[in-house]
C-alpha cells in the first residue's frame with residue numbers, strides 16, 4: 001500500500017523537496033502539496049523588485065509547474081489546523097486530508113493579532129508582497145514599522161524607487177529598538193547613517209502603540225503621519241500549531257528536534273521560519289536557514305518513510321547578509337565584518353539569481 005506525504009506550504013525547504021523529486025521519485029509514496037498560491041515569492045529579491053530592478057516573474061516560482069514536473073499533486077488551499085493523533089490536516093474550507101507523514105514549511109506572520117483590524121498592512125503570506133509594495137511606493141509618506149534587515153532594506157528600496165521615478169515623498173521607519181538590533185552597535189549606527197543619507201527618516205527606540213488611517217501613535221506620545229503603514233516588526237508564528245495543541249515556543253513557533261521532527265510526533269516534520277529548533281532556540285528567522293534545512297529535510301523524510309535512522313541539522317555559526325541599499329549597492333554583514341559597495345550588491349544578485357534558476 002502506498003503512503004501519503006503531505007507538504008504544507010511552499011517555503012524554501014519544500015521547494016528543495018519538489019526540486020529533488022523532479023529527478024528522483026519515491027516508490028509507493030504519494031506526495032501532495034497544500035499551499036494557497038500558485039506562486040512562491042522569494043523575499044531575497046523583494047528589495048530589487050521594489051526598486052524596479054526585477055520583474056514579478058524574476059522573483060517568483062511557479063508552483064503548478066514545479067509540482068507537475070515533480071509528480072506532486074498541488075492542492076490550492078490553506079491549512080487551518082491539524083489533528084495530530086488522527087493524522088489529518090483540515091483546510092480553511094473544511095476539507096480534510098489524511099496523511100502518513102506531514103511536513104510544514106509555512107513561514108511566519110508579521111502583523112500582531114492586536115493590529116489585524118488596524119490600517120497596518122502586511123506582506124505575509126509572501127504572495128501579498130507585490131500588490132502591497134506597488135501601492136505603497138507611489139504614496140508620499142510610506143511608513144515602515146520595524147528596523148530589522150527587512151524593514152531597512154525595503155525602506156531604502158522604496159526611497160530609491162521614488163528618487164528614480166521622481167515621485168515626491170519620504171519613507172519613514174519607526175523601530176522599538178535600534179536599527180538592526182541583532183547586530184553589533186557600530187553596524188547599527190552605520191546603517192542608520194546610511195538610511196538618513198538616502199533620505200529615509202528614522203525614529204529609534206519608539207514603540208508604535210496605535211495605527212490610525214493617517215498617523216500612528218508611539219509610546220513617547222509622538223504622532224507620526226503616514227500614507228500607508230507596512231508592518232515588518234519581526235516574525236510571529238502562525239496560530240495553526242497552537243490551535244492544534246502542538247508544542248510551541250513563546251512566539252507560537254512549533255518546537256522541533258534536530259531531526260526536524262516535531263517535539264512530540266515522529267511523523268510531523270517542519271522547517272523554515274515556522275519552527276524553532278529546541279537545541280538552537282535563538283536561531284534567526286531567516287531564509288538562509290530555511291534553505292539550509294532543505295537537504296536534511298529531504299533526507300530525513302526519505303529515511304523516515306523507509307524506516308532508516310535520521311540525520312541532524314546543525315546550523316552554521318555565522319550567516320552572510322547583504323541588504324540592498326538602492327542604486328545597485330549592497331550593505332554586507334558577516335559576523336563582525338560589514339562593508340557597503342557595488343560588489344556586495346553584485347554578489348547578492350548572483351546568489352539570488354542562481355537560487356531562483358534552480359526552480360525555473
Ligand SMILES: Cc1cc2nc3c(=O)[nH]c(=O)nc-3n(C[C@H](O)[C@H](O)[C@H](O)COP(=O)(O)OP(=O)(O)OC[C@H]3O[C@@H](n4cnc5c(N)ncnc54)[C@H](O)[C@@H]3O)c2cc1C
Pocket residue numbers: 008009010011012013034035036037039040043044045046047077078079080105106107108123125126127149150151153154232238240271272273274285286287288289290322
Ligand atoms: C522584505 C524581506 C526581505 C528578506 N530578505 C531576506 C534575505 O535577503 N535573506 C534571508 O535569509 N531572509 C530574508 N528575509 C526573511 C525570509 O523571508 C524568511 O525567513 C523566509 O521567507 C522564511 O522562509 P520559509 O521557507 O520559512 O517560508 P516562506 O518563504 O514564508 O514560505 C511560506 C509558504 O507557505 C505558504 N503558507 C503560508 N501559510 C500556509 C497555510 N496555512 N497552509 C498552506 N500554505 C501556507 C505560503 O503561501 C508560502 O508558500 C526577508 C524577509 C522580508 C520580509
